[in-house]
Amino acid sequence: MVPPWRINEVLDRAETGPICLEKDFELKVLLPKLQDVIKEYEIKFDPESIVPSDDSIADDVWKAALELYLEVGTYCTSTHRRILFDESEIREAMKNFPGKFVLGYGKDSRELFHRKIEDERRPFCLFSPDITCDEELFVPMSMAYLQEPLADGVCAPILEEIEGRSIKAGAPSEIKGSVAHAMMFREAARRVGRPGVFLQSVGTAQTDAAQIAASNPIWGERLTDGRFVASISELKVDFSLLNKMVHFHQYGCFVGALTGPILGGYCGGAEGTAIVGTAYHIQGLMVNQAHYQNYFPFHIKQMHNTTRELLWGISMTYQALARNTPLISLSNGFAAAGPCTPMVLYEAAAHGLVSVVSGANLWEIAVARNKYKNRATPMEAKMACEVGCGVAESGIKRPEANELAKRIVSKYEREIAEAPLGKTFPECYDTRKIAPTDDYTNLYKKVKEGLRGLGVPFIY
Amino acid sequence: MSLETLNERLKKFVINGQEDAAQKTASEILNAGVDPLEVIEMSLSSAMITVGEKFEKGEYFLPDLMSAAAAMQAATHVLTAEMKEESKEKLKAKKIGRVVVGTVSGDIHDIGKNILALLLEANRFDTYDLGKDVDSMKFIEKAAEVQADIIALSALMTTTKPAQKEVIEFLNEMRLGDRYIVMVGGAPTSKEWAEEIGADGWAETAEQGVKLAQTLIRDR
Numbered sequence: 001m002v003p004p005w006r007i008n009e010v011l012d013r014a015e016t017g018p019i020c021l022e023k024d025f026e027l028k029v030l031l032p033k034l035q036d037v038i039k040e041y042e043i044k045f046d047p048e049s050i051v052p053s054d055d056s057i058a059d060d061v062w063k064a065a066l067e068l069y070l071e072v073g074t075y076c077t078s079t080h081r082r083i084l085f086d087e088s089e090i091r092e093a094m095k096n097f098p099g100k101f102v103l104g105y106g107k108d109s110r111e112l113f114h115r116k117i118e119d120e121r122r123p124f125c126l127f128s129p130d131i132t133c134d135e136e137l138f139v140p141m142s143m144a145y146l147q148e149p150l151a152d153g154v155c156a157p158i159l160e161e162i163e164g165r166s167i168k169a170g171a172p173s174e175i176k177g178s179v180a181h182a183m184m185f186r187e188a189a190r191r192v193g194r195p196g197v198f199l200q201s202v203g204t205a206q207t208d209a210a211q212i213a214a215s216n217p218i219w220g221e222r223l224t225d226g227r228f229v230a231s232i233s234e235l236k237v238d239f240s241l242l243n244k245m246v247h248f249h250q251y252g253c254f255v256g257a258l259t260g261p262i263l264g265g266y267c268g269g270a271e272g273t274a275i276v277g278t279a280y281h282i283q284g285l286m287v288n289q290a291h292y293q294n295y296f297p298f299h300i301k302q303m304h305n306t307t308r309e310l311l312w313g314i315s316m317t318y319q320a321l322a323r324n325t326p327l328i329s330l331s332n333g334f335a336a337a338g339p340c341t342p343m344v345l346y347e348a349a350a351h352g353l354v355s356v357v358s359g360a361n362l363w364e365i366a367v368a369r370n371k372y373k374n375r376a377t378p379m380e381a382k383m384a385c386e387v388g389c390g391v392a393e394s395g396i397k398r399p400e401a402n403e404l405a406k407r408i409v410s411k412y413e414r415e416i417a418e419a420p421l422g423k424t425f426p427e428c429y430d431t432r433k434i435a436p437t438d439d440y441t442n443l444y445k446k447v448k449e450g451l452r453g454l455g456v457p458f459i460y
Numbered sequence: 461m462s463l464e465t466l467n468e469r470l471k472k473f474v475i476n477g478q479e480d481a482a483q484k485t486a487s488e489i490l491n492a493g494v495d496p497l498e499v500i501e502m503s504l505s506s507a508m509i510t511v512g513e514k515f516e517k518g519e520y521f522l523p524d525l526m527s528a529a530a531a532m533q534a535a536t537h538v539l540t541a542e543m544k545e546e547s548k549e550k551l552k553a554k555k556i557g558r559v560v561v562g563t564v565s566g567d568i569h570d571i572g573k574n575i576l577a578l579l580l581e582a583n584r585f586d587t588y589d590l591g592k593d594v595d596s597m598k599f600i601e602k603a604a605e606v607q608a609d610i611i612a613l614s615a616l617m618t619t620t621k622p623a624q625k626e627v628i629e630f631l632n633e634m635r636l637g638d639r640y641i642v643m644v645g646g647a648p649t650s651k652e653w654a655e656e657i658g659a660d661g662w663a664e665t666a667e668q669g670v671k672l673a674q675t676l677i678r679d680r
Contacts, residue, residue: 027526031523035523077568132618132648158618158619160618160619166622166625167619167622168566168619168620168622168623168626169565169566169567169617169619169620169623170565170566174619204619206566206617206619206620207566232568232569233569233571238568240568262571263521264518264521264522265521265522265571266522266523266571267521268521268522268523268524269521300521300522300571300572300575301518301664301665303647370647371647371648371650372650
């Protein structure tokens with residue numbers, strides 16, 4: 001059975017579940033239970049073990065997340081009620097989850113599937129800049145990502161302006177911008193010769209109305225494309241998000257759950273972030289009834305996830321899911337450094353390596369703290385995905401991956417707080433020919449050789 | 461138990477976020493006949509400065525911050541309950557300024573804003589937290605109502621940060637631009653963005669936000 005199975009159950013529970021103040025949900029429901037399960041299952045971050053090899057730790061993270069989610073559920077801020085499920089419902093949903101889908105259409109379609117720990121099949125690689133861009137750069141930047149050979153799917157940059165006017169959430173400008181985003185992205189896919197490639201959209205649309213406006217099988221978001229339903233930190237939704245969920249399922253496209261637990265926020269440290277992150281995947285299945293998840297835990301101040309503690313959390317979440325569920329998830333990297341710097345390529349390599357050996361597919365990569373307009377290129381995503389594919393096909397195991405991860409992380413971890421911003425897309429690419437500059441190409445080759453020297457496997 | 465020990469215990473309970481213990485110790489200190497104003501200034505303020513420092517260093521996370529704030533509020537409630545009017549006025553005079561804080565219209569993210577509000581309160585600002593998805597005009601109405609010094613605007617999405625600009629435009633068109641200091645922050649914002657929209661200051665983190673508020677008030 002393919003999701004969704006019980007939309008009305010979710011909507012009814014959002015209207016009838018236990019009433020709770022939002023502040024009480026955070027302080028009296030979520031926090032105490034999270035602290036309880038961390039203690040009960042003795043989950044402990046070890047900086048020397050970025051990729052733990054002990055299966056029992058992964059299973060404990062899963063048990064902790066399941067216990068947490070069963071008790072806490074999802075809070076709906078629109079109704080001030082908790083949406084709760086019992087274990088048999090979660091088991092039923094998991095048992096009926098297919099574990100694989102074909103995304104996109106025709107020659108450009110690709111299979112997205114549940115991966116296992118140390119899985120030797122290449123991960124599904126989604127290339128995404130995850131950042132805003134100037135209106136005139138939208139098509140060239142999209143084409144740059146779309147033309148990458150390893151890209152099984154692509155997500156476009158986000159528009160801040162349309163026809164020279166600022167896009168504002170909830171205003172008509174957002175609908176105009178979102179429709180333009182969908183149209184231009186599809187045009188870009190055809191121009192690179194991949195009209196059927198899986199497109200994840202519409203990042204420009206924050207509100208439900210703007211997302212709905214972009215659904216159109218001819219010029220906009222098709223049934224073979226993917227759309228996101230995000231969540232509110234932590235483990236919260238509202239009617240706007242549930243509106244998207246209902247619309248996407250009724251329209252018939254693929255639905256992804258977009259979740260980023262915050263290290264340093266309500267999750268506390270690395271342990272809480274790994275557990276809440278795993279619980280988010282249960283929420284994605286039960287509330288959003290998602291086909292796949294995009295998972296991007298990040299640090300509350302530094303807006304990245306390439307430090308030891310976050311990479312450990314990513315590994316734990318994916319190992320927990322790989323061993324205990326059929327769920328499909330794409331691990332979304334967030335780097336501190338910006339394009340055309342050695343550091344960003346090392347960060348990308350570390351994220352790709354740790355994610356793939358732990359059982360994830362890849363969504364690569366937000367860079368420069370995901371903050372600066374035009375500051376992303378496909379080169380960073382390419383590095384993460386080349387490493388990810390190399391890790392899978394070489395069949396390396398977790399202990400070796402852990403040693404490699406430590407070697408790579410040690411190359412940049414002291415620089416995280418002062419990570420270089422790097423360059424913008426037009427500084428790294430010829431935007432008319434849509435090709436990287438010689439500078440960046442040479443830097444890429446140099447870093448790749450350096451990584452090879454450390455023992456990182458590549459597919460070519 | 462000596463007064464000094466009681467004060468140290470109160471400080472420790474606030475730093476550790478032990479709400480009940482902080483409340484009980486505050487009562488014991490009051491019963492010992494100490495001036496509550498002195499306790500608030502010496503023990504509670506100092507405890508919250510330590511908490512803020514621990515958060516800045518990454519030793520404390522949001523839950524620790526919230527527990528400490530709750531413990532401080534519980535102790536303050538006990539200490540101010542029977543405080544003389546004169547002392548209450550003195551306490552008020554010790555405040556650095558009034559801040560109206562919120563996440564802008566269309567934006568439902570509030571963790572960063574919540575941390576800023578907690579740290580401002582801990583650093584002797586009177587803080588009025590309007591929550592999330594706040595209509596631009598509400599900031600201005602509230603600022604007028606409480607005679608605020610600062611309006612602090614948080615945005616987490618690129619498509620919601622234009623609402624920060626809208627608040628500033630409203631203020632300018634209503635000829636209130638000089639009356640309030642406007643601070644902006646949030647993931648997609650930057651110093652350049654703050655300058656572009658005419659904000660008085662930008663902070664990358666909540667801790668920097670507190671320092672910025674202190675500087676802007678001082679230099680006003």
